[in-house]
Amino acid sequence: MPLIHRRLPLSLHHHHRPISLPLPSTATRKFVRFISMSTSSQETATEEKQELLTQVSKYHNQTKHSFTNYARGPHGLDWANQPNPFRRYISAPLLPLLHPTSDDQADSPPYSSLFNSLPSPKPISKTTISQLFYNSLALSAWKTTGFSTWSLRVNPSSGNLHPTEAYIISPAIDSLSEHSFVAHYAPKEHALELRARLPSGFFAGCFPEGSFLIGLSSIFWREAWKYGERAFRYCNHDVGHAIAAVSMAAAGLGWDVRLLDGLGYEELEKLMGLNTFPGFSIPSRPVKGRMPEIEFEHPDCVLLVFPVVELI
Template identity: 80%
Template sequence: MPPLPSTRLSFPLNSPLFYILPSTSLFPNLIITTTNKKNKFLIPTMSFSSSPSSPSPSSISNPKEPEHPRDPEDQELLLQQVLKYHNQTKHHFTKYARGPHGLDWANQPNPFRRYVSAPLLPLLHFPTENQNPNSSSTQDPLYSSLFLNLPPPKPISKSTISQFFYDSLALSAWKTTGFSTWSLRVNPSSGNLHPTEAYIISPPIESLSDSSFVAHYAPKEHALELRAEVPSWVFTNFLPKDSFLIGLSSIFWREAWKYGERAFRYCNHDVGHAIAAVSMAAAGLGWDVKLLDGLGYEDLEKLMGLERFPKFQIPSRPVKGRFPEMEFEHPDCILVVFPNGAGEFDVNYKQLSLAISEFSKLEWKGKPNLLSKEHICWDIIYRTAEAVKKEISLGNTFLVDPFQSSGICSEGSYKGFTAREVVRKRRSAVDMDGVTAMDRNTFYQILLHCLPSGSRNGGKQKKPLALPFRGLPWDAEVHAALFVHRVEGLPQGLYFLVRNEDHLDKLKKSMRSGFKWMKPEGCPENLPLYELDRTDCRTLAERLSCHQEIASHGCFSLGMVACFDRLLHDKNMWMYPRLFWETGVLGQVLYLEAHAVGISATGIGCYFDDPVHELLGLKGSNFQSLYHFTVGGPVVDKRIMSLPAYPGPDVDA
């Protein structure tokens, strides 16, 4: 069986050879290891230092359900659990985070959750290319235009809801080679594992449902599985007219099957990718998206019908066996989708929570399918998921800021693709050609769309106002350390994109004193990009990303560096997964930007955490690296044939 298509891969750990890289101001004392250079990016196996049967003591022996409010001692225990998870799941040159010794193909999780016996509501399909460019009713907006302003909002209908899911969470293609076939989706996922599930909570929609309803989205069928009918649209007093809710949840087992303990990180990357995918699809219909982040974990469970899953008893150590209850869905977030320009509206979270409590009384339809016959439970994942459960925030205010356009410095860099062409033809490159170079202005244009605040007439970058970051209710916490390899007109070297300029002074003080912090030549005034050091860092970028050539063979790669310690202490442990969500949103922008300018990209979840920090001179946990990415010219594997997404083959390997 061929390897799974993958965007975050690790490799067998061979006998390491220790050596010191050539001395530069970047890494005078950085010691790293190398592995056999015959490792290929497509190898889907991982080797680790411990077996699933080895004990994993936890600072929380049996985490409690969140209380209102939590005791300070409980808070400290939960914080220690989060820090324990983060540090224990770091990759090191001498040891990878714990995971399976190989892939148990017999128990590969089914990539499609279905609710058996739930009524299926088919959705409409749409062409990728506009069949009639002169028809305003079918015209899909240009991708780059969405960053300037949103089109007039379309009403909720079977057609628009169908288009919304088709351009955000649906299948995008099938791939086949030899005797194996697998599907790809619009929203990216590490290893094509897809731990993220989606739900819609909506008022009545003609030709879909005569009553308000809750439905699970089934991407293979491009259909809604009706889970429950709601007597009336209970959110009339809370949400604008013509709005609905989207819920996202995670099945940790899908990711842990391949990646072991690090899976919790990757699941939350995927939540961020899904948030951005939903935001971009909504934008094409003139709809805005915002996270309802004042709700608590229990509210989300009730709203999506997930409280009906059997409660999973967390074992005291990693164990292997038959644990069907481990396939439960962890509710991550609820997004409200509403017409652009609806104006400000206030959400009373206390009254909203009371309304949601009635969902426990609904008649829920369908039984979730079994994904695997046997499982390995990495207990630390589930303990950490307990620790980051969010309580309801009664004092939270719900603000909808005016749409802010993103900066433009090189509109000509885009290839004239429509939004649908970009989102549905997006692919994760499995290799880069090591030749393709990018124009400097194209590089700057991509980074302008990575900024949270867009063009603000000289204002600081900080608040999420631009697409798709505007869906997040917190100020930007994630920055990017860039390894520039092949950008014409820009020297090779290490650069830094500051996405929250309130952090600039702290970053300068925290990082190496020898860095230059100079604006590069031709850099737009409103782009907070800084040159740190000029050097050929291709070999360094490759080795820091688990020795993967894809990190050095593109035009540039990067590590996403997040504000960490202060944020967890100040805003509570529930911000831990949200930091990964922000990296996923940023990663989705990089995916789409790369394809819009005619190249490709790939997310890299395998990297050596602390050596990245040492490279930058970061000490302690004030800032932590949470995700890597690479952008460049893809190498296409001609052995793999592409098939249409719909109708697709019956078998998904």
């Protein structure tokens, strides 16, 4: 893997006794200006960071419940823009996954044992990828009352609204794809929607052998439609639930999971293929009627899934 070079901070050494300094040369004056600019930039960065922290604190206090009252919410539901709980890419090829059999489930290690040690890692295959998604992000049941029908999923969600979407970025997998690929997981169909093919050397040059990525994103509107401004809190909760669900399902297959937190918004957006959609700006005044762009996706994070290697 390529080495990461870090830029070391400049340090000024102070002497304990006075010394005579020559008149500053042109290079020295430029260096002093550089140090001054750096200090000014650091102060600006500190101010911006403090402003962001203030904004976060304000949002937290404004949207939390208290012992005496509830946080404010919307005064009604926008039925014209009721969110679709299942995202689909209609033009994308659908790659059906397998439903685990009773034998597959019988071979799974006990839940409690995963907190002590992981089983021997299973190879990446259509069977194991199917099992990973089935045990973490798939539908678990359907419920009906009167004329209403809704689904439940393996990963918990605030209000059962499920704003979290999942993507897999993986090397070639037998019976799924002959090429490295990016795909969206469709829980209702328990299938992968092929979004893009990747160069064959993408994983070999960047990640350990036998590893792949899981990307997670949020559709804020699914929560905001019901909970208003508190939606951002719930979306963050649900991303955490999804990370935990994927981690536990991966552990049952002998795989470990690590959050790659060095990627920013734009990198995550490109990695999951979300940069192809038009951006959404909040209207300056109320809008009547259908507004499809309100269901945009926000990239949250990417997880590295890799086999556990026993050190001898």
